[in-house]
Amino acid sequence: MGVPAPGxxxxxxxxxALVLVLALARAGQSPRPAERGPPVxxxxxxxxxxxxxxxxxxxxxLAVKGVVFDVTSGKEFYGRGAPYNALTGKDSTRGVAKMSxxxxxxxxxxxxxTAKELESLDxxxxxxxxxxxxxxxxxxxxxxxxxxxPNLDFKPEDQPHFxxxxxx
Numbered sequence: 001m002g003v004p005a006p007g008x009x010x011x012x013x014x015x016x017a018l019v020l021v022l023a024l025a026r027a028g029q030s031p032r033p034a035e036r037g038p039p040v041x042x043x044x045x046x047x048x049x050x051x052x053x054x055x056x057x058x059x060x061x062l063a064v065k066g067v068v069f070d071v072t073s074g075k076e077f078y079g080r081g082a083p084y085n086a087l088t089g090k091d092s093t094r095g096v097a098k099m100s101x102x103x104x105x106x107x108x109x110x111x112x113x114t115a116k117e118l119e120s121l122d123x124x125x126x127x128x129x130x131x132x133x134x135x136x137x138x139x140x141x142x143x144x145x146x147x148x149x150p151n152l153d154f155k156p157e158d159q160p161h162f163x164x165x166x167x168x
Contacts, residue, residue, distance in 0.1 A: 052089025066142025
């Protein structure tokens with residue numbers, strides 16, 4: 001992966017803004033500042049990697065199913081040298097589904113997972129991550145197509161946690 005052309009780095013953010021404005025228009029609401037917590041943001045793989053728990057003064061983030069969670073409050077589990085640190089700084093959906101820390105499983109790819117693994121993924125996503133940790137954004141892969149254009153199938157209001165009035 002080479003260095004992006006000038007202006008290309010802003011394209012994912014512009015695409016996210018477009019998707020969110022369309023969602024807000026569909027919901028009949030105008031954008032407004034968040035009443036609690038930071039606004040939801042879009043993370044590229046490179047940006048998410050900066051939050052892997054290696055630096056003491058940085059928050060610790062991990063993504064599951066394309067949703068980025070701030071797991072800093074669980075530093076004893078996710079911080080540097082902690083048992084689940086391998087999950088941080090990336091979308092570790094497959095690893096969560098398989099209950100695996102194998103580097104080959106630390107990916108967003110769910111291809112070939114069994115029904116039991118997918119059920120486990122949904123259970124952990126809901127009962128652990130959504131229940132315990134604040135959502136700080138999405139991975140770019142969830143919102144954008146490979147070419148950087150908006151994924152028109154992504155509807156923020158249809159996401160399992162999403163409440164426009166709470167997040168914007």
